[in-house]
Amino acid sequence: MRRVVITGQGSINSIGASAAETWEAMREGRCGIGPLDLRDVERLSIQIGGQVRGYDPEAVFNRQQISLYDRFTQFTLLSAREAIAQSGLSFVGDLAARSGVVLGNSGGGMNTLDENYRSVYEEGKNRVHPFVVPKLMNNAAASHVSMEFNLKGPTFTVATACASSNHAMGLAFQFIRAGMAEAMITGGSESMLCFGGVKAWEGLRVMSKDACRPFSANRNGMVQGEGAAIFVFEEYEHARARGADIIAEVIGFAMTSDASDIVMPSKQGAARAIAEALKDAGLNPEEVGYINAHGTGTAANDKTECAAVADAFGHHADNLMISSTKSMHGHLIGGTGAVELLACTLALRQGVIAPTIGYEEPDPECALDVVPNVAREVRVEVVLSNAFAFGGLNAVLALRRV
């Protein structure tokens, strides 16, 4: 079977303006969550988030580009430029035809929607900018990546809420493994930190007003984040033949549906996805050293996820490490699995396990080694990344050290 490796990674999010900066922040356990800076914030009851700060779009894109690129597309392009530059690939001829883009995203151009609804509903204008539709459509980011880098193979966007990026990366992996593509640009992005985007989440009453503290007994909800992470997935022999620097190998993927509730997670659905990912990768549970948790910091997710891990791993659940980096960068919704895959490459490539920060009190319902507050230096061979979405959609990736 064809093998799939990662040869480039890029990111921008609240804890780093590049993949290297994000690795550094994860190693240091730095928190990117703070007071939101957005219009009408005083009308929100939730006023914190993992916002990308110190970012000036006009410094990197021209006016014409900005009229077409929503913030989620901008984040995607910046991350893709970094990842593709690191990979050293240039897409011409046959390679261009056999390479594509699969990205995860949930909300599309939420800032574009927010601004334009405001202008027609609140300000009573009867005219909007001609590019509102191509700017807000949630395949815009994937299409702009394909245009900027001449990627002419399978290109589309997956929208499965909080599992979007894991589903996207899993499909990219399968395309290469199955021989449908040589290289895939994959990952995801989200930019939902605008008045309407935060207001909608407030309604569910699952958001924290102070911090994201996954697995901690005093956790009180999730915190939204924004940003993107993009990876270059490449067929192993192709990467080896050109002497590429291989960051990690993607070895397995599984997806399941709970078929039970639109918001409440299911232990069985999550455990099945984990077990199937192990099977797809040909792994024994004992080989897994670290799991990047979905770990949203809600009461429901964290205890269900820990129970699912205990189910899928049996006694080995007590020997592995599991952490949630959402405590640092917040929940990037459709982009979250992509930024979290950086914690997996950090573990495999640098032997550093990113911590769950903000951890204050043990919870007997989350009695696993959650790597509290401080990163740990441990060499691990195999890691998993969990994503469990609203709608009961689960997606788990398995990666190995190269």
Added chain:
Amino acid sequence: MTESVRDRVITIIAEQAVLEPGDVKMESTLEDLGIDSLGLVESIFAIEEAFDIQVPFNANEPENSEFDISSVAAIVDAVSSLVAEQTHS
């Protein structure tokens, strides 16, 4: 005043539970009435809209919320005091 708060809260809860208002007892818990966590969040939204109040409630820590949801009577009391606070401010 309290009477009408009680009746209106019961009407909201009954609608959520798909019951006749007469079948909603003051001592009933939401669980007794078959209202799950989503139903609870919807009921609180309906209460906020009906009384034009802000209900302090976080689904992650229902037991720590200032808003007592342990029974229909507790909810009626909590709504009554929020309505009173609002009238005074």
